[in-house]
Amino acid sequence: QVQLKESGPGLVKPSETLSLTCVVSGASISSFYWTWIRQFPGKGLEWVGYISHSGSTNYNPSLKTRVAISVDTSKSQFSLRLSSLTAADTAVYYCARLSGFSYDLDFWGPGTLVTVSS
Amino acid sequence: NFILTQPHSVSASPGKTVTISCTRSSGNIASNYVQWYQQRPGRAPTTVIYEDTQRASGVPDRFSGSIDSASNSVSLTISGLKVEDEADYYCQSYDATTVIFGGGTKLTVL
Numbered sequence: 449q450v451q452l453k454e455s456g457p458g459l460v461k462p463s464e465t466l467s468l469t470c471v472v473s474g475a476s477i478s479s480f481y482w483t484w485i486r487q488f489p490g491k492g493l494e495w496v497g498y499i500s501h502s503g504s505t506n507y508n509p510s511l512k513t514r515v516a517i518s519v520d521t522s523k524s525q526f527s528l529r530l531s532s533l534t535a536a537d538t539a540v541y542y543c544a545r546l547s548g549f550s551y552d553l554d555f556w557g558p559g560t561l562v563t564v565s566s
Numbered sequence: 567n568f569i570l571t572q573p574h575s576v577s578a579s580p581g582k583t584v585t586i587s588c589t590r591s592s593g594n595i596a597s598n599y600v601q602w603y604q605q606r607p608g609r610a611p612t613t614v615i616y617e618d619t620q621r622a623s624g625v626p627d628r629f630s631g632s633i634d635s636a637s638n639s640v641s642l643t644i645s646g647l648k649v650e651d652e653a654d655y656y657c658q659s660y661d662a663t664t665v666i667f668g669g670g671t672k673l674t675v676l
Contacts, residue, residue: 550616551598551658553611553658
């Protein structure tokens, strides 16, 4: 069974950079696309960006200047960096597998809450 | 990019049928596949319908997806409603290289 698990700090300060990692098990990270999605408290889902196993990326245009996603196939994990944080970045961050053909997000991690506060 | 519009909330009684719509603002709804996700409180979303009409593995046949080119929308229909169907439902599609979510619909089973 494919499993994903996010890890990273639960609390970060404004203006700092958030770093999250997603470890993938039960599937080869050298296939498919891998994505980050966030959900603001009590709100809907927002796509952050995705990366292929070869390292090609696409980002939400609204975050493009602040976001970077990387992949480490040797560790079967991919990572998110989001800079210049503000309180508006407080959200639950999910990693998920993206089916390249239909763009179906077929496996998700449980999510990790990130709070931006001094 | 286009926008996917969903009703904010719907409600129905156990045993009844409910339909949630997802309307694409521009471009042809049939041009890009649409998925439906169910999200229960405190949990990650899970796929119920993919590629417009295909039920995900383990999803009961009470859940079905349809596409209507005339209204440029897709719909999720849940029949024989159960209390456990109460959740938020999101449609999702893509445009070129961008993933797009609808705003979500809260289903209340009264």
